[in-house]
Amino acid sequence: MHYFVFMGIASNDKINRTTLRDVAQLAGVSEISVSRVMRNAPNISDALRQKVISAANTLSYTPNRVAGALRNQSSNLVAVVLPSMSNEVFSAVLDGAETVLAKHGLNAVLGLSNYSRERELQVVRELLSWSPSGIILTGLHHDACIEGMIRQQGIPIVQIMDIEGNPLDSAVGISHTKAAEAAADHLYDRGFRKIGYIGAWREQPDRSRARRLSFASRLDTLGIPLVAAKIAEERSSALVGSAATADLCSEHPEIDAIFYANDDLALGGLFHAMSEGLRIPEDMGFLGFNGIEIGKATPTPLSSIETPRYEMGVRAAELLLNSEGKNLVVDLNFKVFQGGTT
Amino acid sequence: MHYFVFMGIASNDKINRTTLRDVAQLAGVSEISVSRVMRNAPNISDALRQKVISAANTLSYTPNRVAGALRNQSSNLVAVVLPSMSNEVFSAVLDGAETVLAKHGLNAVLGLSNYSRERELQVVRELLSWSPSGIILTGLHHDACIEGMIRQQGIPIVQIMDIEGNPLDSAVGISHTKAAEAAADHLYDRGFRKIGYIGAWREQPDRSRARRLSFASRLDTLGIPLVAAKIAEERSSALVGSAATADLCSEHPEIDAIFYANDDLALGGLFHAMSEGLRIPEDMGFLGFNGIEIGKATPTPLSSIETPRYEMGVRAAELLLNSEGKNLVVDLNFKVFQGGTT
DNA sequence: AACCTAATTGACAACGATATCAATTTACTT
DNA sequence: AAGTAAATTGATATCGTTGTCAATTAGGTT
Structure with a gap:
């Protein structure tokens, strides 16, 4: 018995996870065919699909996204970088974004900058190391390095909150x-x-x-x-x-x-x-x-x-998903609500 | 020119990311040595460390965590599953947890269950496919499958909010x-x-x-x-x-x-x-x-x-980090605050 | 029946890092 | 100076998936 230690968390040896290979063996087909079925790739016969699906079900197979991401150089993660969570504005944005992302099978990885440029840079660097398929940043002002880092990954960027300035790519916010x-x-x-x-x-x-x-x-x-x-x-x-x-x-x-x-x-x-x-x-x-x-x-x-705020998150996520419409700036409407205090 | 398409997000070909190999070549050492320096592994001579570090800096190399996670079967991600973000309670918890996790180089991947057992199961399955090194769940009641799924990964679980019941592993909350x-x-x-x-x-x-x-x-x-x-x-x-x-x-x-x-x-x-x-x-x-x-x-x-609430997040993250103390139940104190309304 | 295209399936290599074990160098003993 | 242990470095295989291209099968034509 030995231990895996990663970044401070130690855990016991893990039971070998069920892989494509296991499913393939059970179904009597090749691994790649299982892969195709799992991804709903085209040109798969119904017979094969059935075999694979039932095998996958009996083994309750879940694809390993880490491996997929490595191979594809791109994951279903979206990096969301916010200054803080102790502000209802940002939790609402996150709520909106997560809701849309989840609908499309994407997961949000969260990074908090604490309103610090340096911390933000660090966080972005960390999150980019997960090959996210998009990134949401807060505000239009960032460390000079950030643009290059993200561009190198070739992923869409959406900046939220502010639209007055020069967005790196797309932006959603109000004036x-x-x-x-x-x-x-x-x-x-x-x-x-x-x-x-x-x-x-x-x-x-x-x-x-x-x-x-x-x-x-x-x-x-x-x-x-x-x-x-x-x-x-x-x-x-x-x-x-x-x-x-x-x-x-x-x-x-x-x-x-x-x-x-x-x-x-x-x-x-x-x-x-x-x-x-x-x-x-x-x-x-x-x-x-x-x-x-x-x-x-x-x-x-x-x-x-x-x-x-919520809508801002929603639109930000949508912009990421529709990278076809690049460099879009979405000016959302604010509204003067007259209560009784004016 | 062709496109990678993953889960609805398409992006241009990406410039090849700088890898260990690049750094190794520049520094004139083996890849594994670079890997060791980057991870602060022991038994590295100062000479080698210097060479590697300067090479890494000139190339502004960032390790690819996806590859590391695949090899290690464990990532620096921590899955955080909350019912909703539109409740200041959970954003405070998330805030606390993220703050501690970040200090230890861990990143939070967020999943929202919308108070639905089935959705929660689905979310957990998704997040587990990222080989997180720990998972935070809300509440003590979950779909029956969840325990098995997480156990199979052999990662620590911390349940938050409630402590009255049978925690799967550790729990932080109030009575x-x-x-x-x-x-x-x-x-x-x-x-x-x-x-x-x-x-x-x-x-x-x-x-x-x-x-x-x-x-x-x-x-x-x-x-x-x-x-x-x-x-x-x-x-x-x-x-x-x-x-x-x-x-x-x-x-x-x-x-x-x-x-x-x-x-x-x-x-x-x-x-x-x-x-x-x-x-x-x-x-x-x-x-x-x-x-x-x-x-x-x-x-x-x-x-x-x-x-x-904030402290609950903090303690939850800390419990994950100290998996040595397993099956801990942390009963945090609530306090009756007498304002003027009673 | 021979032939050809299209549909389906598979073999293989690669993504980038790291555990394992082997090789080399250094340091220290006697 | 020879020998041994310790420190340092490296070669190799591997994690699980998927793009590429080759192989096979099916379907239809003449």
Whole structure:
């Protein structure tokens, strides 16, 4: 008895897995014929197919994808690289992508970059070593090496979230510029004139920074420059949003509405205002970003820019599958949801 | 020019990837030596190591894990099978697991079962065909075939979420029975006597059903039987919780507190009560389950049974890595968080 | 019956890494 | 200096599948 050790996980000797050979022997045909039947290759007689299928069933044979991938230089894996999982945005994207991929017999291998360029590079390198048949990246900005690495594999790339920039290949997302402008316009239309902004966590991902800048510039155009922007140090959360809102309001009592980098922050702000007994939206308006479900259930539903996160995952997966339409940029629609907070 | 087609994704011919052989030639050593250096195998002279490393760097060589996995009959992939991604519980688990796995050079391959036994079986079969070095399953109840399939691979299994039952191997989770009893006790201690329960979506996952039953039985013991339980048809969400709460309260006006299957539902209930102008917790108490972050930021923080979801993922991954300690059952602690709603 | 095309089946090599065992070199003893 | 053990390096076979091309069989024609 000896042990296989791989990367820290040790396991007992494994019973030899049933292979094509076993099935072939039982069925009395060649291995390659079994292979063909399993893959539904053309030009197989019904007789042979039957023999193989029944043999495969009795042995409950499952093809070894590792071997197949080695031979084919390509697997049914799709690499999905996201910055983090602790953000409902990305889990929704992953959900959408996985759902579509699964329908086509593809499996998602997950990599988290933690918003770090270097980590992302490392993760991509690792995932590429699995000869995935496609890769989904988040955002348009990556380490310079990444493009070359992926191109060398000749696999389709889909970048998600952002579409303003130069995609490596295809991209699905929304225009954060337009979304921010729509936010500014909405607040203006609703009569707010002294507007603040709250973000968090060094504005990771950098898309939120882009939004803030577009938002501010739009407010300038409207003649009501941003009163103040506060970027909390911590990761986004309702509690952080609550605290930041309290701070911003005390520092700038004139502010009559706040646009937030995301709904978690915005809900925190909204809750803060409710605790303070403010009238909403008369005393203070709140506009979030993403349109998460819970924001619709608050006593005063949270106004927010709704983004199609799940759909983004779905479309990303679909783009991978239809590599015929290359270099496509899919601009998904966001929507201004007017709850009761604006 | 011809095409590789695999499972619906077609890609152009790929430039030949750089292999061990290329590195070996450049370094003037044998392939196996390169392999050893790359894997940090012992008994390698510094001279050789240097030659190899510099050659590998100039070629920017990345080992092909597919080939390695085939030879080793084991990969650095870990199969993670979850019911769904549209539930913050599972994304937190995945987050925790991925973080630990990544530290050890392992990659997570994701499979979603959609709460279906058959789908889960299928997914497991698929993932096993990648010779993962371990597998994480959700819950303790699976198709009968699953155990055999995994055992055949001789890889460690960790089941998460639940620990009450017969784990296949190791398990990490909480005692849902005890958690439900703690919930009942807490409500009793806080003076509530007419208690209701709200769940959703056919009580998927079935753990929530187990909780409801333990909860009800504990209330019986306390001499204050459950007034009513309402299981909404739809998937859990704050809106559903809101509606269910409204219904339950009008059907049973005597109810003075509600225990929810999860925080989404509970927040919905809380928001409903706030809209109605109820005094909380005097008129109505609310107790959630999971302790999600946003519940701490509401004007009246939501009381909830806090569950260690992220940690569950972490511990699950750690258990996989330390397969020496087999058949471990890790009972993580839940905690009754008393916000202001009880 | 001889012949030809099309359909079906199979033999073989290859994908890239690594376990095994053998060969070589080095280091150390006496 | 000879001998032995230890460290280092290499040759070979192998993991399970599938692309390529060759071989066989079936089906139809004249």
